[in-house]
Amino acid sequence: xxxxxxxxxxxxxxxxxxxxxxxxxxxxxxxxxxxxxxxxxxxxxxxxxxxxxxxxxxxxxxxxxxxxxxxxxxxxxxxxxxxxxxxxxxxxxxxxxxxxxxxxxxxxxxxxxxxxxxxxxxxxxxxxxxxxxxxxxxxxxxxxxxxxxxxxxxxxxxxxxxxxxxxxxxxxxxxxxxxxxxxxxxxxxxxxxxxxxxxxxxxxxxxxxxxxxxxxxxxxxxxxxxxxxxxxxxxxxxxxxxxxxxxxxxxxxxxxxxxxxxxxxxxxxxxxxxxxxxxxxxxxxxxxxxxxxxxxxxxxxxxxxxxxxxxxxxxxxxxxxxxxxxxxxxxxxxxxxxxxxxxxxxxxxxxxxxxxxxxxxxxxxx
Numbered sequence: 001x002x003x004x005x006x007x008x009x010x011x012x013x014x015x016x017x018x019x020x021x022x023x024x025x026x027x028x029x030x031x032x033x034x035x036x037x038x039x040x041x042x043x044x045x046x047x048x049x050x051x052x053x054x055x056x057x058x059x060x061x062x063x064x065x066x067x068x069x070x071x072x073x074x075x076x077x078x079x080x081x082x083x084x085x086x087x088x089x090x091x092x093x094x095x096x097x098x099x100x101x102x103x104x105x106x107x108x109x110x111x112x113x114x115x116x117x118x119x120x121x122x123x124x125x126x127x128x129x130x131x132x133x134x135x136x137x138x139x140x141x142x143x144x145x146x147x148x149x150x151x152x153x154x155x156x157x158x159x160x161x162x163x164x165x166x167x168x169x170x171x172x173x174x175x176x177x178x179x180x181x182x183x184x185x186x187x188x189x190x191x192x193x194x195x196x197x198x199x200x201x202x203x204x205x206x207x208x209x210x211x212x213x214x215x216x217x218x219x220x221x222x223x224x225x226x227x228x229x230x231x232x233x234x235x236x237x238x239x240x241x242x243x244x245x246x247x248x249x250x251x252x253x254x255x256x257x258x259x260x261x262x263x264x265x266x267x268x269x270x271x272x273x274x275x276x277x278x279x280x281x282x283x284x285x286x287x288x289x290x291x292x293x294x295x296x297x298x299x300x301x302x303x304x305x306x307x308x309x310x311x312x313x314x315x316x317x318x319x320x321x322x323x324x325x326x327x328x329x330x331x332x333x334x335x336x337x338x339x340x341x342x343x344x345x346x347x348x349x350x351x352x353x354x355x356x357x358x359x360x361x362x363x364x365x366x
Contacts, residue, residue, distance in 0.1 A: 033084040090114035094125040094134040100239035101217035107138040136266040146194040163356030165264040175249040176240040181229035190219040191234035198253040279332040282355040304341035
């Protein structure tokens with residue numbers, strides 16, 4: 001055994017012990033949260049945390065590690081605070097946009113309690129979960145009219161979060177403007193690019209100019225703020241009410257079966273909830289650049305009894321003319337057959353990533 005293997009064995013053994021101690025510490029955090037809730041105490045106790053760092057650092061036998069140990073304790077206590085916050089106040093759910101955005105609406109339907117936290121874009125909402133600021137993110141992955149949300153799919157491929165649920169929200173787009181405006185006053189409409197695409201026929205039939213915005217709620221917010229009655233937003237009725245706007249025309253999207261699928265993303269897979277017959281799974285992979293390898297990879301999926309609901313390719317931004325593949329499967333990959341399929345795929349794939357297994361799509365209604 002060389003030095004590297006010896007060091008890795010030590011690390012593996014220590015990590016197993018730390019996992020057990022971590023669970024013990026988090027159970028103690030539950031008791032702390034219960035006491036603080038009963039007494040109405042704040043979650044953050046800075047004096048207590050400073051005392052822990054000071055006292056525990058003195059007990060450290062190897063003082064050359066002291067500054068790193070301080071960082072370690074700070075991270076552990078931050079995790080404990082986040083967990084206490086969840087126990088006392090419910091989960092923190094990240095979404096992209098502002099209050100009234102469709103993601104805000106979807107998050108409220110999925111999580112009836114908890115705190116929804118707005119972020120300016122998909123990337124920052126995703127990052128908030130990765131870094132522990134939030135417990136999960138609710139992000140759109142596909143619209144029945146405008147197609148996939150490529151930015152989110154790319155984040156999932158490149159990142160570390162897992163999908164633990166997919167939910168469908170029926171989306172009705174509306175033309176909303178100032179209270180003193182009428183349709184005849186409107187010259188320009190603003191909204192998210194997908195909302196504009198969903199209403200393309202309506203926009204063209206009225207000869208409106210278009211302007212893109214980060215999302216529908218921000219578009220409505222801007223219309224209310226700017227006070228120009230010649231400008232309208234395309235947004236939900238909830239958003240119109242929120243920002244004091246008037247619905248000038250309803251249900252203007254071209255397809256009246258307009259649905260957006262939202263994924264719930266978190267830092268770990270919730271494997272205890274996936275042992276049901278109606279599960280779906282999402283798999284992402286790249287294939288080696290050899291003739292026929294993509295066809296062979298697809299055949300392996302079918303040979304193991306997994307039906308593909310869809311298969312998409314996405315370009316890899318950092319590699320010219322290289323692609324990765326996004327597959328939604330019927331079935332649970334965390335089974336013996338799933339393990340066998342993944343094993344067989346490895347001979348054709350450079351990268352193979354199980355994004356998540358979850359219950360079949362749940363309709364959130366309108």
